[in-house]
Amino acid sequence: MQRRTLLHLAAGTSAAAGLLGSTVVRAADRKTFVLLHGAFHGGWCWAPVAERLRxxxxxxxxxxxxxxxxxxxxxSPTVDLNTFIQDVTAMVEAEELRGITLVAHSFGGYVASGVIDRIPERIASAIYLDAPMGSNGVSVLGEAPADVRQARLAAADVINGTRVITPPSSTAFGLSDVAQVAWVNRRMTPMPLRAYEMPLALSGPPGGKLPKCFIRCVDPALPNIEPSARYAREHGWNYSELQTGHDAMVSMPDKLAEMLVA
Structure with a gap:
């Protein structure tokens, strides 16, 4: 029952047919995906896509x-951007992963750039899904447009001594389906403000020398993502667009899974 509910929430009644119709790839074509979530989310948001890939x-x-x-x-008050980067590098090393396709959504783009900078030898390619890639010495808030920065700071609060930013409604991420909105809203949690304020430390350009792809979610398109999309286009990254909102892993998991594999 839980599986059926998840499939329905993610993509409507056609999702089950798409999943059951998936073709199992040859062993030589199997990939290792590490999927990084964005702000206020967790690994849970990737469940519809992960199910299809598996x-x-x-x-x-x-x-x-x-x-x-x-x-x-x-x-805690000590959690910051480096903590997130260490979370991912530690998991990759503990699982002894190599040849990774690293996929980052939204805020997770900063984390992905930090991970690639630290363990590039373990990563085969990177996909930024509507995600800012960051740059050396710049924080998430420092890069954000003034209106986005002000909105984030206006949503600041204190939980058990830790400054946090409280989550907005998931409709801000382009979701409109009632079930999807409710599912994401009840799962989101506050983000530590220090993660937004800490500058990203990179030794080279974001994404390093790896093959990189940028997927832009354009229906509706978030204006604050456009500078990153433009950077990707101008620097020769593979670029494609997805006709859905920012939380594509929830609203269009079938098509997104297809694009990640391709």
Missing amino acids: AQGHRVFTPTFTGVGERAHLL
Whole structure:
């Protein structure tokens, strides 16, 4: 029953048919995906996409950053952007992963860039899904447009001594389906403000020398993502668009899973 509910929430009644129709890939074509979530989310948001990828025989990991999602009980004043980067690098090393396709959504783009900078030898390619890639010495808030920065700071609060940003409604991420909105709203958790304020430390350009792809969600398109999309186009990244809103892993998991494999 839980599986049916998840499929319905993610993509409507056609999702089950798409999943059951998935073709299992040959062993030589199987990939290892590490899927990074965005702000206020957790590894849980990737469940619809991960289910489809695993049905095809791919290995999929969906780590949750310290202090959010099912790890919200670990929230503390010391959690910052480097904590998130360490979460992912530690998981990759503990699982002895190599040849990874690293996929980052939204805020997770900063984390992905930090991970690639630290362990590039373990990563085969990177996909930024409507995600800012960041740059050396710049924080998420420092890069954000003034209106986005002001909105984030206006949503600041204190939980058990930790400054946090409280989550908006998931409609801000382009979701409109009532069931999807409710599912994401009840799962989101506050984000530690320090993660937004800490500058990203990189030794080179974001994404390094790896093959990179940028997927832009354009229906509706979030204006604050456009500078990152433009950077990707101008620097020769593979670029494609997805006709859905920002939380594509929830609103269009079939098509997104297809694009990640391709």
